[in-house]
Amino acid sequence: MDRWQFAPAEELRRAFILDDSRLGPIHWYHRGKSAAVVMSVDDVFPGKSHSPYEAGGDLEKGALGRLLWLLRRHPQLRLTLFVTPDWRRVSAVPDRLWRHVPWLRDRLHLARMLPKGAMDLRNHPGFVAFLNAMPRTEIALHGLSHINVGPSVSAEFQSRDRQACTRMLAEALRIFDEAGLHHVRGLQPPGWSCSPALQQACRDLGIKWITSARDVQTPVSRDAKTAMSGLRGVSMIFPERIAEYLVHVSTNFQATSAPERAFDILDAGGVLSIKAHITKNVPGHTHLDGVDDLYMNYLDRLFVDIEERYGDTIHWTTLGSLACSLSGATSLALAGQEHTQTVANRAA
DSSP states (O other): OOGGGGHHHHHHHTTTOSOGGGOEEOOOOOTTOSEEEEEEEEEEOSOOTTSSSOSSTTGGGSHHHHHHHHHHHOTTOOEEEEEOTBOOBOOSSOOSGGGGSTTGGGTSBOSOBOOTTTTBGGGOHHHHHHHHHSTTEEEEEOOSSSOOBBSOSSOTTTTOOHHHHHHHHHHHHHHHHHHTOOOOSEEOOGGGOOOHHHHHHHHHHTOOEEOOOBOSSSOOOTTOBOOSBSSOSSBSSSOEEEETTEEEOOBOBOTTSOHHHHHHHHHTTOEEEEEEESOSEETTEEOTTBOSHHHHHHHHHHHHHHHHHHGGGEEEOOHHHHHHHHHHHHHHHHHHHHHHHHHHHHHO
16 A cells, blocks of 8 residues: 555544654564564453353353463463453444434444443452463453444444543453453553544553554565554554554454465564454354364464474564563663763763
């Protein structure tokens, strides 16, 4: 795509940015490593088999058991689970009668919902304890309830102002804390929607990193920009500062991707960012990257190939660890630059 096609997204993203010199892709990972692998799983909540769908609530007997199998098979693998504190969405598509009424469909919830609190993590201590005990796994935010008014039933931060986004994120973090769920300060916004207002809210609450853009189609290159879901025009294979202290990492691989795409990303020195959804089938939708036996077997084979091909040159890490290490290194580098400039100014 030509650069002009990304201009509107870049303009919105820079609307609240104070210093453009702090923005852009970050070509740094870990000393002695040539590239990185991260894997994240969306939509984790205590839903069980007797619920509308299982989303981790069956623990080792369900989808989380498949992830544990993959972790046992590959001791170098790390996971980031994006957990929703009070999941409410049932249908993934509009299925209420008033979805056909012009005025109402933009102001009401168009998808079936669970009662507020039914999946509140504070009411599911066994689920929380299980997540806390998972090896080499970090927990980050996936919205508050994963439900929105209007046609975009999942994009709950879409069209909300900074104050509303801040209030929702603060409530989500409070549920995490009161439930005793160990977590890191990161966010995968539901529906991939990442507005400037949401980015500002992240800064208000000390959320240091976010993953919004997903592009599993654009050909791999060091200059490739995202052009699918979520943020457009950000680096597809490199972490990028989209605000002074907010790091973004794109998703660039899923179950439908060929192994060659993974190798191309690693050969380019990028971050292979693998996405999965905890459920395969939900009302109204099938996740192509759902955590089923087929996808886990595919990743098992892919990880074996990566290990054999690249050896110990790959940095297997989590999104949170990657982003925090980049933020720390970036802050130190910027501080050094500012100190050098100050000394130079004094000398002049």
